[in-house]
Amino acid sequence: MLGLPDGTRACLFDLDGVLTDTASVHAAAWKQMFDEYLRARAEREGTPFRAFDIATDYAAYVDGKPRMAGTDSFLRSRGIELPEGGPDDAPDADTVYALATRKNALVQEKIVTVGVEVYPGSVRYLHAVKDAGLATAVVSSSANAGQVLEVAGLAHLIDHRVDGVTAKERGLPGKPAPDTFLAAAADLGVGKDEAVVFEDALAGVASGKAGGFGFVVGVDRLGQAEALRAHGADIVVTDLADLLGGKP
Known part of the structure; x- marks a missing residue:
């Protein structure tokens, strides 16, 4: 049955x-990518750094969604609107595409290293x-x-x-x-x-x-x-x- x-x-x-x-691998990759971006943005703008919270942000904004949609959804939850960008963006560009690509690279790395x-x-x-x-x-x-x-x-x-x-x-x-x-x-x-x-x-x-x-x-x-x-x-x-x- x-x-x-x-x-x-x-x-x-x-x-x-x-x-x-792999949800835990994805969550860790999302957190690493977003925290690096948010920390650099906070330092650049002189504002407090608020980390990506796996317990609340992961399920609400990125879980189950395509990378681009998840990236944009979370950023908008923090009042951040970035241009969409595209495949020619530099890895450190401030675009949704570049951030989503960074997250994917981290996932692939963790799949190999963590399993x-x-x-x-x-x-x-x-x-x-x-x-x-x-x-x-x-x-x-x-x-x-x-x-x-x-x-x-x-x-x-x-x-x-x-x-x-x-x-x-x-x-x-x-x-x-x-x-x-x-x-x-x-x-x-x-x-x-x-x-x-x-x-x-x-x-x-x-x-x-x-x-x-x-x-x-x-x-x-x-x-x-x-x-x-x-x-x-x-x-x-x-x-x-x-x-x-x-x-x-």
């Missing part, structure tokens, strides 16, 4: 925070899903999802991937828009009412709800169960293994 509605044919998993603990932890309950659940004959996809805002799946040893359990690279290639808006999840379901050849979304981020849960999927599972890693329900989760669990042997 997988704890899913009858008629489910596919499981669409977010990666960071659902299957792997990727997987949630054992998620691995058990993935095996059960595959044994049941259901299709699987990872739907992630990260451009590093393929690398993370390989490093984590999960690639063989995933049939399809729609990630930040795919979204850019296809012009798909990121979460909380439902387009990446809808694309994954279509690529797998299943209807949205036959697919279940698994998300730990508020933006991701909202994406699943907006897409009209058959069921949305919220995975509470940050003590935000009520917020996940408010954003559209049909059920909230603390670990995917909690679903084994149960019905929704």
Whole structure:
């Protein structure tokens, strides 16, 4: 038993925070990048330095969103508006693009040096899903999802991937828009009412709800169960293994 509605044919998993603990790697990278920028800005302007707070800022502004959107969202929360910029920006440029690029470089460095932890309950659940004959996809805002799946040893359990690279290639808006999840379901050849979304981020849960999927599972890693329900989760669990042997 997988704890899913009858008629489910596919499981669409977010990666960071659902299957792997790369959410902590991403959070650390966001904090390092933002703190370096905010500290330099405060020194330049002679204003107090206020650090990026993982406990509050990560979930509210960047978790689950594409890098550019997350970068801009947090900066605006501090009253900072920067030009968008582009690929030709110098690494130290004061643009959203440059800051987002710095964050990505830090993530890639940490994946190699720190590694990727997987949630054992998620691995058990993935095996059960595959044994049941259901299709699987990872739907992630990260451009590093393929690398993370390989490093984590999960690639063989995933049939399809729609990630930040795919979204850019296809012009798909990121979460909380439902387009990446809808694309994954279509690529797998299943209807949205036959697919279940698994998300730990508020933006991701909202994406699943907006897409009209058959069921949305919220995975509470940050003590935000009520917020996940408010954003559209049909059920909230603390670990995917909690679903084994149960019905929704």
